[in-house]
Amino acid sequence: MDGAVDALPRAPLSRDRVLRAAVARADEAGLDALSMRKLAQELGVVPMALYKHVANKEQLLDGMIDVVVAEIEDPAxxxxxxxxxxxxxxxxxxxxxxxxxxxxxxxxxxxxxxxxxxxxxxxxxxxxxxxxxxxxxxxxxxxxxxxxxxxSQEVYNEPPGGEADPRTQALMxxxxxxxxxxxxxxxxxxxxxxxxxxxxxxxxxxxxxxxxxxxxxxxxxxxxxxxxxxxxxxxxxxxxxxxx
CATH class of the missing domain: 1.10.357.10 (Tetracycline Repressor, domain 2)
Structure with missing residues (x-):
C-alpha cells in the first residue's frame, strides 16, 4: 500500500445514528447545546443531510425520547x-x-x-x-x-447559588x-x-x-x-x- 494507511469507512448516516448522537450530545452538554447545525458537524455531514432522517428539531426530540424510553428494561x-x-x-x-x-x-x-x-x-x-x-x-x-x-414534580425547587452567610441566614x-x-x-x-x-x-x-x-x-x-x-x-x- 506504499505506506498509506487506509481510512476506516465512515458508518452510513441513518435515523438511529442521528438520534443516538443527539442523545449523547444532550447527555454531555445539555439540551441548550443541541442544534441541527452542531449535530451535523459532530456527525461530519452537512445539516441538510440530517433532514432526510428527521424533519425538524421537534421530530429529533421525539426520536431522542424513544431512544431513552427503549432503555427501560422489562420486569423480571x-x-x-x-x-x-x-x-x-x-x-x-x-x-x-x-x-x-x-x-x-x-x-x-x-x-x-x-x-x-x-x-x-x-x-x-x-x-x-x-x-x-x-x-x-x-x-x-x-x-x-x-x-x-x-x-416527579417537587412542590418547589431548591434555589440556585451557595448558602448565605450565618447572619443573613438567621435574619431570613x-x-x-x-x-x-x-x-x-x-x-x-x-x-x-x-x-x-x-x-x-x-x-x-x-x-x-x-x-x-x-x-x-x-x-x-x-x-x-x-x-x-x-x-x-x-x-x-x-x-x-x-x-x-
Whole structure:
C-alpha cells in the first residue's frame, strides 16, 4: 500500500445514528447545546443531510425520547403486578438519571411517541393482568402520573447559588418563622442526622420510593375493594351535565 494507511469507512448516516448522537450530545452538554447545525458537524455531514432522517428539531426530540424510553428494561419474569410496576418505574428513574434532560422533553411533548405508547401500554397491561378493572387502572395511571417515567414534580425547587452567610441566614429564618411558621418548622426538620437512612438533607431517591410505595400499597387495597358490593367505586357520583 506504499505506506498509506487506509481510512476506516465512515458508518452510513441513518435515523438511529442521528438520534443516538443527539442523545449523547444532550447527555454531555445539555439540551441548550443541541442544534441541527452542531449535530451535523459532530456527525461530519452537512445539516441538510440530517433532514432526510428527521424533519425538524421537534421530530429529533421525539426520536431522542424513544431512544431513552427503549432503555427501560422489562420486569423480571413471573413478578406480581406490584413488583413489576415498581421495578419498571425504578428502572425508568435510573434511565432518566443517566439522561437528566429527558424529563423536560417528556413533559413538553404534545403527542406521545411510539416508544412511550408501547411503554404505557405495557404498564396498563400489567395492571389489568394484576386484577385491576379498566376504571381503577385509569385512576392508577393518573395517580402515578410522571412517576411512571421515573420523575416527579417537587412542590418547589431548591434555589440556585451557595448558602448565605450565618447572619443573613438567621435574619431570613426569623422572617420566615414570623410569617410562615409551619413551612419553617418543616424546612428545619429536613436536616436529618448523618446516621439516618435518608442521610443529611432531603434524599431524592428515598422520597421518590417513599411516595411510590404509598401509591402502590394504596392501589393494592383499592384493587381488593373494587368490584365488591359497596366497594370504593360502587357508587361514585357522576358529574352533572351542564344545562340540565
Amino acid at each position: 419474569p413471573g413478578a406480581g403486578w406490584k413488583a413489576a410496576v415498581r421495578q419498571r418505574i425504578l428502572c425508568a428513574r435510573r434511565v432518566l438519571l443517566r439522561h437528566p434532560w429527558a424529563s423536560q422533553v417528556i413533559e413538553s411533548r404534545v403527542s406521545p411517541t411510539p416508544a412511550t405508547l408501547r411503554y404505557l401500554d405495557s404498564m396498563i397491561g400489567t395492571l389489568r393482568r394484576g386484577g385491576f378493572s379498566v376504571d381503577l387502572t385509569h385512576h392508577a395511571i393518573h395517580a402515578l402520573g410522571s412517576r411512571l417515567w421515573g420523575f 429564618l426569623g422572617e420566615m418563622r414570623a410569617h410562615y411558621p409551619h413551612v419553617t418548622e418543616l424546612a428545619m426538620a429536613v436536616s436529618h442526622d448523618d446516621a439516618s437512612v435518608v442521610g443529611p438533607g432531603c434524599d431524592d431517591q428515598f422520597e421518590f420510593e417513599f411516595a411510590l410505595d404509598i401509591l402502590l400499597d394504596g392501589l393494592d387495597r383499592l384493587r381488593d375493594l373494587h368490584g365488591q358490593p359497596g366497594g370504593v367505586f360502587a357508587e361514585r357520583p357522576t358529574r352533572p351535565v351542564p344545562g340540565t
